[in-house]
Amino acid sequence: MFGIGAEIGIDLGTASVLVYIKGKGIVLREPSVVAIDKNTDRVLAVGNEARKMLGRTPGNIIAIRPLKDGVISDYDVTERMLRYFINKTCGKRRLFKPKIIVCVPSGVTEVEKRAVLDATTEAGGGKTFLIEEPIAAAIGAGLDITKPDGNMVIDIGGGTADIAVISLDGIVVSNSIKVAGDKFDESIIRYMRKRHNLLIGERTAEELKINIGTAYPRTKMVKMDCRGRDLITGLPKNISISSDEMLEALSESVNSICDAVHAVLEKTPPELASDISSRGIVMTGGGSLLFGLNKQLEKRTGIPTYIADDAVSCVAKGTGMSLEYLHILEKNMMTTSSRKRYL
Template sequence: MFSRDIGIDLGTANVLIHIKGKGIVLNEPSVVAVDKNTGKVLAVGEEARRMVGRTPGNIVAIRPLKDGVIADFDITEAMLKHFLQKIGVRGFLSSPRILICCPTNITSVEQKAIREAAEKSGAKRVFLEEEPKVAAIGAGMDIFQPSGNMVVDIGGGTTDIAVLSMGDIVTASSIKVAGDKFDQAIQHFIKRKYKLLVGERTAEDVKHKIATVFPDARQEEMDIRGRDLVSGLPKTVTVTSGEIYEALNEPVEQVITAARGVLERTPPELAADIIDRGIMLTGGGALLHGMDMLLADVLQVPVLVADDPMTCVAKGTGLMLENLDRIPKKALV
């Protein structure tokens, strides 16, 4: 028997879909390739991501979500429809109930946009839930006890930080500094230092392969190719982990400041629990080399990286779907 409950982690970088009883059935980039002249959608997800920076003038690869919220409503709707069709939900499972995660500080207008995009994609009912809460559940934290749990969820567009107790958020912060800003910082640094233009995918590659945010924690180097701003010709330069540490300093500092701010606003009893239990790091940014060491060093609290941090939110939606009827209605917007 198929269930009609679906959880969606509608991320700036990736969309993950969890079907109740089946687990995560889709994990694809949030990218849509569109023909500018006709407005026709040509490719969605991984296929569209491969086109980023490599398309003729009339084809544009669009990321319809920016900073964790919908920037292009029609393209988001087309993307959701495509993904739901791909996993065989639309038609076969008519009108599913959908649980979607969103950043903690989005406006009611942004919430309405997410809800409408899901409804137009064929949902019978749409529930919205705050991302750090779902990430904490997906990471295996028991947030329903009267004790403090802290989660730092670093995604593609936003970093969501929250202290949770008794199933709800006590203090939280959401900043628009996350994976995308890290990539941009790397691009700007290389442009400034080497007069070399590199694409998003090259910057992301550098971040994964040689970057670190903890001083002297990694000593690696990598050859990167781009376009020389002076000659206009292709050029290769070698960058080191130390240089990328320097490039990421500013955006990472903003994440640290936000985490410190949340801790400072946390009631003392819950803060004492967090010292015992530590902070859980989730989202793709949790995989950034040295992030856990840096947070632990600055905040003086143990920091744990979740198992498979990229899928915590999607796993959390799955666990919430199991208990959808038992979750207090006030918790579901």
């Protein structure tokens, strides 16, 4: 393990947690889920093992996702989850507390930032820094954000979609909306209930989204079998769903993201807007992999839109890479030491 003087970057996502160790790269990628025994308050499983329990637990066990819409919704469970991941990557027996940098959505409040800092410190972290997700995503996608040029990044994770125009190491214009992967799943669940009187779970909705989810009309329609509970008979039922239906189910959420991108472009200074028009828009995060989302954005904005290589890992990579430049970024980032001034 990496116990002595470790420096780690954490992408604390609504759907999953990625941990980057300086000099090693991404060493952990697990779902942000914790299973707890309600009777004893004991943590039974974290990450992959806990995710398998979602929607399948007996009465005394609850599987919790402690982050909602990109921020901490259950402080105690988040702290225990972080402690588990830090111990797993750095070892329980550490001579020094690791220096940690955690990324947060661009729209979080000071109170939400303090919650992340406190939870990370309580979980066993040393000096802790925060970095905004669009900055981390841009670094991880290989963009040079140090120059006076406009770069537009759209990071669509599990809880939030962060849209930002970046220049000279900072965010010029940004917007963060709570429409992302989880909302896509909710839209699919709602559509199946309304259109087919079929109740499906989160995992089934996610499988539909990944396999046949569509934001832009496909040239060839694809289908997938879907199982759930018939709301009329109360019995299990199996039906075939097409990508055209997914296009309809996801249209509202996709339009919300397109509207947010349009709003950011409207506020962008003309010189930077010109740069973005020629350079294009870069998309990161798992939500950006929804089929045709980049094409839909391109159609709405008229600007070339690209999906970054290894889009899911961009934020974690950027968070880890920024460990090399803490002396520069420290001026702009909230840390455990600066946090004390707010208390």
